[in-house]
Amino acid sequence: MITAEIIAVGTELLMGQIVNTNAQFLAERLTGLGISVLHQTVVGDNPQRLRSAAELALNRCDAVIFTGGLGPTDDDLTKETVAELFGAELALHQPSVEKMKEYTRGGWDRSMPRNNLKQAYLPKEGDGLIIPNGNGTAPGCIFEKDGKTAILLPGPPSEMKPMFLETVEPYLREKSGAAMCSRVLRIFGIGESAAALRIDDLIKGQTNPTIAPYAKEGEVTFRITAMAETAEEAEKLLGPTVERMYKEFGDHIYAEGDDATMAGTVVELLREKNKTLATAESCTGGMIGSAITDIPGASQVYGFGFITYANEAKEQILGVRRETLAAHGAVSPETAAEMAAGTRRVSGADIAVAVTGIAGPGGGTAEKPVGLVYVGVASEKGVRTVKLNLSGDRKRVRLRTVLSALDEVRRELV
């Protein structure tokens, strides 16, 4: 089994300015590839300590994945340090220079070239591989020698993650030999403990496939992974476990896959059924619309959204009646219902979803506490409302509201 260490380079991590989410992402993906992560390390932009950490890691593990320190400034030294350890030479990589020119466009002829050029110094052919960066100016690279591998990736997650998935993962998969097959089941509407209890016997008895539960912001994910000599055999091993999961969780399973999202599922369903959606948001203030339009091609199914944060907006834009607001308040099933109906009417969409609630930290009362949210759904079938009692802070209440609202749309469609 291949062993690995993750080294993050960056003073901003050492000083606690940012959380090392890269390490979690890489650890999860490496584990999923059947690679055993034995250490994670963070060092600052200090040449001696970076070098010691790299040497130690290469001594005790087969593969070392570095993040950070590939930037344009003088204290970005990961590439130079690791190249030296591998006896590899760096040279100006013309295609990367060209890409960088294109990427930085207007700025290029002014102040950027001197610094940015440093990022285009990459392993000479034969001394290492280059990992293209589709979302930034710093390419990554891979060095190999005497059975040891160093993989260098930039620090920003938006650049690092696609580079890992597109280039590094296929590279490692080939290296590891054994075939592996994973399925990721995404569940909404059941808590982690409750979900785990339902398949307690599977979790306790797991060997191959393994079952890794993971809970985040109201959804639970189970990654089921089997190893075998061929991909077909591995896939076959997954069968009974996956079948049992579907029996246990039914329509709480809203999607499969690492990149699947509730919004993606809803957009896909709308597309399939040839339906359009409109939204009205009070407490989420645009997050539902934002989640939907995060999906490329959402414009086919989504054209109208309303952020009616003020009562006047609910009245004026959606036609919620003043009497309703006066009698029941903005956070009530009556208001949610009128918001949804009004949104459907004004937009002409097939389905409208509306949310109104108390996200906190202020604004809660004994009768209507922070976390009380109503979701309204209007369609040709009529209007219905759902009451949520959410726990957690403002951020969490808002996130959970978005997922619940989208889940109601999904249930309207299936």
Place this chain on the structure above:
Amino acid sequence: MITAEIIAVGTELLMGQIVNTNAQFLAERLTGLGISVLHQTVVGDNPQRLRSAAELALNRCDAVIFTGGLGPTDDDLTKETVAELFGAELALHQPSVEKMKEYTRGGWDRSMPRNNLKQAYLPKEGDGLIIPNGNGTAPGCIFEKDGKTAILLPGPPSEMKPMFLETVEPYLREKSGAAMCSRVLRIFGIGESAAALRIDDLIKGQTNPTIAPYAKEGEVTFRITAMAETAEEAEKLLGPTVERMYKEFGDHIYAEGDDATMAGTVVELLREKNKTLATAESCTGGMIGSAITDIPGASQVYGFGFITYANEAKEQILGVRRETLAAHGAVSPETAAEMAAGTRRVSGADIAVAVTGIAGPGGGTAEKPVGLVYVGVASEKGVRTVKLNLSGDRKRVRLRTVLSALDEVRRELV
């Protein structure tokens, strides 16, 4: 200066099931105490590797803070391992046993005692200090020997954080002596390379204060930190550097502080000037509204938002003229201007901001490529538009558009 290392113990971290937020919290607090964090490490519940990591850390740093591995199960070994390294003896600590009994109440007489008792084995008097745990059953402890300190805390953040703040921080504050002062300047509208070049001399010559640049999603942050014998002296040392920064970056500096955000700055400015804002979003689909309503109390200044993803929505809701859309297209300065003016008219807000652009991946042409975005701003001063040429993927284009739109509102207000 005291140097420190943070060691997190836990297989769930190594496998990427959870993010190591403890390290960020501790790093930030330690830095704030003037303690220099030089390494962060994660190891699993493996006795040999845990022992090696602890030895290495105690060799290279003055203080080592451990999180995790204090639990009741057999693979929780941090305390036993570190005690051995310090030649300290563990003994059953009766007050902790009593507290534990009280804490676990009903469960005590059933399955918990045998395992939980393990957590009450703590350093004998004279061999170490005990850190009480107000939110769980595992107390922490401190070992000291030959100028080296080991601080052991449990893994769950809800237990670890209060223990650190209540017991460890006062303990370390007394130890460290030196005072530290930091200021964080947040800059928008200048790239990292360009920003760093402008203060190249400061960065190259830095000793005290130090300057740490950090770039994320279109903004650049500089943390300037000075150390001295007193907080006043440290603050005084910051003065000239901060002054130079303000001279260099002027109104590109939109806020100061670790938790400051562009949306928070805009909401605060609106509140100060007693103005209201409304939004109309095409390519960002609700992200601007979402960023604004992320700020508690945003309802004082924000009541109306429109997600006009479809052309019909731009026409029907905001009164953009069909001829404008036909002649110039949805992504044009003309449409952005009419969206902003319409939003201001319909909402009655003092300021309206509107965005329309091509976020990609599809939809780009030679004339109007992916990343082309127009921002419209309407206020009593009239309507103006700004053209953006953004690079990167859909997510990045959308995020940069949000920041740029909010920055235009900020500039309207200052």
